[in-house]
Amino acid sequence: MKRTRSASIFSVLTLLIGLIVPLRADEGMWLFNMPPKELIQKKHGFALTPEWISHIQLSSVRFGGASGSFVSPDGLVLTNHHVGQGAIQNLSTKEHDLMKTGFYARTQGEELKCPGMELWVLQDIEDVTAAVTGARRPGMSASEAAEARGKSIAAIEKEGAEKTGLKCQVVTLYSGGMYHLYRYKSYIDVRLVFAPEYLMAFFGGDPDNFTYPRYDLDVSIFRIYENGQPLKTPNYLKWAARGVKEGDLVFCSGNPGSTGRLLTSAQLEFLRDVSYPFAMANFKRRQALMHEYSKMGPEEARVALRNLFGIENSLKAITGYQSGLLDMKLMEKKAREEQALREAVRRNADLEKEYGKAWDELAAAQKTYAFFFKEYTFFERANGFYTTYFNTARTIVRLAMEKSKPNDQRLREFRDSNLPSLERGLFSPSPISDEFETLKLADSLAQLKEELGTTQEVRWLLGDRDPAEVAKELVSGTRLKDLDLRKKLTEGGLDAVYRSVDPMIKLALLVDPKSRGLRVRFEKEVEAVETTYGALIAKAIFLLKGTSIPPDATSTLRLSFGVVKGYVENEKKVPYQTTLAGLYERSKKAGNKPPYELPPGFVEKKGVLNLATPINYVATCDSIGGNSGSPVVNRKAEFTGVLFDGNIQSLPTRFVYEEEISRSVMVHASAIIEALIKVYGAKPLVDEIMGKL
Numbered sequence: 001m002k003r004t005r006s007a008s009i010f011s012v013l014t015l016l017i018g019l020i021v022p023l024r025a026d027e028g029m030w031l032f033n034m035p036p037k038e039l040i041q042k043k044h045g046f047a048l049t050p051e052w053i054s055h056i057q058l059s060s061v062r063f064g065g066a067s068g069s070f071v072s073p074d075g076l077v078l079t080n081h082h083v084g085q086g087a088i089q090n091l092s093t094k095e096h097d098l099m100k101t102g103f104y105a106r107t108q109g110e111e112l113k114c115p116g117m118e119l120w121v122l123q124d125i126e127d128v129t130a131a132v133t134g135a136r137r138p139g140m141s142a143s144e145a146a147e148a149r150g151k152s153i154a155a156i157e158k159e160g161a162e163k164t165g166l167k168c169q170v171v172t173l174y175s176g177g178m179y180h181l182y183r184y185k186s187y188i189d190v191r192l193v194f195a196p197e198y199l200m201a202f203f204g205g206d207p208d209n210f211t212y213p214r215y216d217l218d219v220s221i222f223r224i225y226e227n228g229q230p231l232k233t234p235n236y237l238k239w240a241a242r243g244v245k246e247g248d249l250v251f252c253s254g255n256p257g258s259t260g261r262l263l264t265s266a267q268l269e270f271l272r273d274v275s276y277p278f279a280m281a282n283f284k285r286r287q288a289l290m291h292e293y294s295k296m297g298p299e300e301a302r303v304a305l306r307n308l309f310g311i312e313n314s315l316k317a318i319t320g321y322q323s324g325l326l327d328m329k330l331m332e333k334k335a336r337e338e339q340a341l342r343e344a345v346r347r348n349a350d351l352e353k354e355y356g357k358a359w360d361e362l363a364a365a366q367k368t369y370a371f372f373f374k375e376y377t378f379f380e381r382a383n384g385f386y387t388t389y390f391n392t393a394r395t396i397v398r399l400a401m402e403k404s405k406p407n408d409q410r411l412r413e414f415r416d417s418n419l420p421s422l423e424r425g426l427f428s429p430s431p432i433s434d435e436f437e438t439l440k441l442a443d444s445l446a447q448l449k450e451e452l453g454t455t456q457e458v459r460w461l462l463g464d465r466d467p468a469e470v471a472k473e474l475v476s477g478t479r480l481k482d483l484d485l486r487k488k489l490t491e492g493g494l495d496a497v498y499r500s501v502d503p504m505i506k507l508a509l510l511v512d513p514k515s516r517g518l519r520v521r522f523e524k525e526v527e528a529v530e531t532t533y534g535a536l537i538a539k540a541i542f543l544l545k546g547t548s549i550p551p552d553a554t555s556t557l558r559l560s561f562g563v564v565k566g567y568v569e570n571e572k573k574v575p576y577q578t579t580l581a582g583l584y585e586r587s588k589k590a591g592n593k594p595p596y597e598l599p600p601g602f603v604e605k606k607g608v609l610n611l612a613t614p615i616n617y618v619a620t621c622d623s624i625g626g627n628s629g630s631p632v633v634n635r636k637a638e639f640t641g642v643l644f645d646g647n648i649q650s651l652p653t654r655f656v657y658e659e660e661i662s663r664s665v666m667v668h669a670s671a672i673i674e675a676l677i678k679v680y681g682a683k684p685l686v687d688e689i690m691g692k693l
Contacts, residue, residue, distance in 0.1 A: 026620040027657040028550040029558035033125040044249045058235035060253045062120040067254035069631035075224040075231030079629035080644045081201030084220035087114040090430045102197040111191035116428025120184040132179040146528030154408040157417040173551040175534025189225040197599040205595025206312045210648045214616045215583035218644040240638035246576045248564045252621040254630025256553035266363035272325035283315035303433045320651025358533040365529040379515040384448030387441040393504035400497045442471035478504040562620030567661045581611035601679045615671040618663035641666035
């Protein structure tokens with residue numbers, strides 16, 4: 001008897017079911033509209049209710065590429081200091097360095113507006129998979145299908161924004177196997193309320209970054225205003241009445257950036273052999289540049305601090321990711337799982353016809369990408385033009401070009417749904433040091449010449465000239481620091497852009513054809529292939545597990561869970577929490593010298609602090625970059641801490657989760673209150689957080 005196609009597929013399920021390694025109990029960055037209720041109930045005996053989930057979702061805040069949460073009914077938002085660092089540094093001056101001194105607004109009138117900051121709160125999620133995937137017609141190539149999906153997504157986002165007035169974003173999940181529409185309410189009147197000194201927020205500096213034990217007060221507090229008044233927020237996280245103890249179940253709500261757990265072996269090998277080696281070398285070069293500039297004086301060190309932190313943080317993270325890909329056991333495990341799945345597909349004619357070539361197509365796309373990766377990085381990703389001025393110029397140039405096109409034919413960042421946020425950023429004032437910008441641009445132009453000196457655009461720009469000389473001319477000649485000029489160019493459209501004599505605008509125009517060509521090639525030959533064939537592999541996985549395996553992280557709101565738990569490293573037990581006593585001991589051991597120097601307030605107030613107060617703790621919650629600032633709550637949805645780091649062992653979990661020793665690191669809620677009251681004299685702020693007003 002001839003079996004039907006569905007019966008044929010069903011017949012191989014028993015073979016396939018063992019090919020995907022069972023999900024570990026605490027693994028996963030889960031969708032809020034598809035939480036693992038049964039898993040949590042079975043493992044931890046806790047029932048996630050719709051009310052609990054909704055409350056956590058509406059209490060969570062997106063800080064650009066990071067996270068935060070409401071902690072009072074009057075719009076207080078708590079995140080990490082390193083998440084708020086850009087705003088804190090923009091509010092600083094040579095005379096008043098808030099990174100050095102910290103900041104506390106004793107009244108609402110003293111709270112400082114943060115120009116350009118925009119915070120989002122996720123309102124709801126809608127599955128739009130059918131509408132997006134339905135745009136593909138039989139016989140379409142991968143690039144044609146990608147174009148059709150792009151137009152469908154643009155239409156969905158535009159319609160959603162027009163109907164609701166909310167910020168709408170279609171999110172690709174399971175490599176294109178699923179699409180969800182996220183609707184956000186955005187807030188643009190954000191004010192700084194509190195920030196500790198950088199010494200306390202980043203105690204231990206780069207040597208302790210991605211390590212544990214830690215002793216950091218990595219927090220900052222902002223307030224959202226609406227119509228000139230503090231935002232009324234019925235959904236906020238109440239402070240936990242007691243701290244956490246080992247074994248407690250906790251939940252993390254945040255916006256993890258990206259993971260690669262569903263990538264193929266070929267995609268992982270591209271990262272290992274091409275992308276990560278380049279990134280690490282690039283970050284090391286820029287790290288050295290920042291250190292040299294910082295040695296010139298305290299003001300130079302202040303100006304470079306934000307860039308240096310980002311560079312060193314990224315360098316350490318990518319080095320950790322690469323360590324996982326260089327681990328033969330990890331790569332062999334991924335290869336075995338992939339080969340077993342491919343073998344099962346190969347044994348069934350229907351599955352082979354539908355899914356069989358997916359892995360080979362993805363592998364071919366990685367080889368194609370390797371040929372133009374460097375050019376794409378230097379031109380379209382602007383690695384060769386490392387200055388704020390070029391980024392501004394490119395935005396102005398492309399905004400003028402794209403706004404004249406139909407919405408669904410624009411570059412995605414210039415679609416109607418994204419324009420309000422883009423223009424707010426473009427017209428927001430922020431301090432710019434021309435000396436620093438010249439230094440950065442000179443080095444990146446030199447690197448561009450070293451790597452791609454024979455490229456026509458590089459010869460046009462540099463010729464035989466010294467990159468430092470060209471950089472000086474470009475920076476000294478531009479007037480893009482002037483916000484009125486930016487607005488004039490933007491309002492004038494293409495005519496104003498083409499007539500501009502500003503050297504940065506002319507540079508952006510010079511390299512734009514090359515950059516766009518590389519972007520088109522990437523989107524057609526790499527991105528479209530990854531989406532089309534990645535979606536096929538996702539469908540194969542759906543046959544096995546449905547959605548019991550969460551999608552890779554996408555910089556959108558996710559829920560993870562775990563238990564408060566220490567671990568064993570080098571046969572030594574690492575405790576689940578550290579205390580203020582340990583902070584002082586660590587500083588004393590280092591002679592109170594950087595990066596273990598305590599700020600004056602902590603030195604002076606040692607005698608009044610309860611040194612047994614926990615300052616940091618760890619849990620098995622699954623997290624990655626982007627989770628910085630994520631609130632961590634208990635079963636009662638009470639705030640127990642804020643995630644700010646992971647230990648070094650957590651970095652390879654970007655690709656394969658490992659619960660035994662991988663940990664997320666949190667600032668303990670008790671330390672925040674203890675410091676606010678006894679070091680910073682911020683009792684009114686504590687009263688608001690604790691609901692005592």
